[in-house]
Amino acid sequence: MKLLDAVSYIDIQDIEEITDYLKNMEYQIYSINGCKLVTIEDIFLWIKNELPQDPPLSGKVNFDALVDSLWGGFDELDEEKVAILWSNPKETINKDKTRYETLIDCFEEIAKTLTMKEYGIEKPISLKTVLLDKGKLYSRFGK
Numbered sequence: 800m801k802l803l804d805a806v807s808y809i810d811i812q813d814i815e816e817i818t819d820y821l822k823n824m825e826y827q828i829y830s831i832n833g834c835k836l837v838t839i840e841d842i843f844l845w846i847k848n849e850l851p852q853d854p855p856l857s858g859k860v861n862f863d864a865l866v867d868s869l870w871g872g873f874d875e876l877d878e879e880k881v882a883i884l885w886s887n888p889k890e891t892i893n894k895d896k897t898r899y900e901t902l903i904d905c906f907e908e909i910a911k912t913l914t915m916k917e918y919g920i921e922k923p924i925s926l927k928t929v930l931l932d933k934g935k936l937y938s939r940f941g942k
Contacts, residue, residue, distance in 0.1 A: 803927045805910035806903055811886060811931040813940035818884065820940070826882040826927065833887030833932075839898045842891065850883075851876045860898070866905050873913055873924050882927045889932050903928070
């Protein structure tokens with residue numbers, strides 16, 4: 800079985816396998832449908848409506864505020880394992896590659912710092928962001 804990085808690129812045909820794996824590992828799972836949410840603004844609105852935040856996000860896309868808000872939200876969440884499954888992110892990449900890459904960097908930074916006690920975290924939190932699609936970038940999960 801392949802281990803997941805903070806951000807992993809998995810072939811979408813393995814969506815059931817990765818979902819079952821995360822459930823068995825007791826991850827709280829949040830799912831982004833990239834077929835319906837294709838702009839960075841769409842993704843931010845989804846984040847504002849679906850993910851825990853402290854302080855709450857408001858206004859337009861702001862990556863610094865996103866990191867602070869999600870970090871605080873996940874810290875307040877009573878979960879030690881959290882996963883974001885983002886299916887079909889290619890449209891977002893195609894529409895706005897630069898801001899997509901910045902968003903992924905934010906998820907990586909949050910994942911890294913949620914495990915560091917020197918940042919004031921009481922209990923380490925494992926955050927995994929899994930991007931699911933087809934193409935060279937996406938590998939098979941169980942292979």
